[in-house]
Amino acid sequence: MSNTENFDREIRTTAVDFSFGELLNLHNDKEIVIRPEYQRLFRWTNEQRSRLIESIILGLPIPPIFLIEGEHGVLELIDGLQRTSTVLQFLDHSSINEPQLILSGCDILGSLNGLCIDDLSTTARLKIKRTPIRATIINKSGDSFVKYEMFKRLNTGGALLSAQEIRNCSSRMVEGGDVFYDAIQEMAKFDPFIQSISKLPDTFKEKRADEELVLRFFAVTLYRDKYKGNIEEWLDSLMEDTLFGRIQFDLLERKSHFEDVFTVIEEKLSNSAFTRFNPDGEPTGRLAPAYYEAVVATFSVRLDDLRPLPPAIIRDRLQVAFNSAEFRAATGPGANTIEKLGQRISIVTKQLCDE
Structure with a gap:
């Protein structure tokens, strides 16, 4: 040093x-x-x-x-x-x-x-x-950041804890971190959110993947420009910048918006919002994070435009978006880039909003 x-x-x-x-x-x-x-x-x-x-x-x-x-x-x-x-x-x-x-x-x-x-x-x-x-x-x-980093480094790479479990633990090293993470956990228990992510396997939920999806919602809606191609680092950075006051994050306001978004998503799409559709038009397979990011980003920004639309129209438009060659290209090899993330969101937004 x-x-x-x-x-x-x-x-x-x-x-x-x-x-x-x-x-x-x-x-x-x-x-x-x-x-x-x-x-x-x-x-x-x-x-x-x-x-x-x-x-x-x-x-x-x-x-x-x-x-x-x-x-x-x-x-x-x-x-x-x-x-x-x-x-x-x-x-x-x-x-x-x-x-x-x-x-x-x-x-x-x-x-x-x-x-x-x-x-x-x-x-x-x-x-x-x-x-x-x-x-x-x-x-x-007295240095909260040292304690936070110390726990994270001790546990990173271990077989016992998932990345989100480490975030849960390390956030509690910081003054006010327990309030922030308790809110993440509360949002993960919001019923429309639970219903909309029901295709997430239980084995994933056991390692707090549902809580990670809450954090990913805020990453893609508030912190997209910080994405560098590594999901774990992106989510870590969002949480750290929030906990240490580097970005503005009004917890009550963000929680309210999160609940509004997932209330509409569940009402319009139930558990078909974040998964592929088979040739018969039925949702199939487990929740796909790349699909999740595109849909929640669209609903977050265009909620007022999508709220009045009938569920059948939104579902049909989403199926067209997901089955398009452009969307498949943006979710295939090399999908973890800021460019492909932006493409996925743009494709879903244009299709759902009929632009």
């Missing part, structure tokens, strides 16, 4: 070895906070959790965890929740409001299968409690 005025933004850390017994006591005393907003508590299967316990008993090394120092020195767990929660569940399931962990799928120490903590020998129980895990503590910093 060449600019010395930025030295105060460096992350300062302390490395500590906690035993799992100490982590349990700290958690029970509320000196370590495990917030489910940071990671879904148990995406791991029962077998994955069981094998972690088996690894600890075998004496295998356990990857480190990361905590951030908050107000009054209270530590928040921001990376390693799966590992920590698994051991806490096994040692004292009531401490994290989870059912007792019964081991299964242990393939080295098969005798562990079917056992809970009370079934283990005193030696095995004490070994789990006394096993150390390296904890890196991010020392308290």
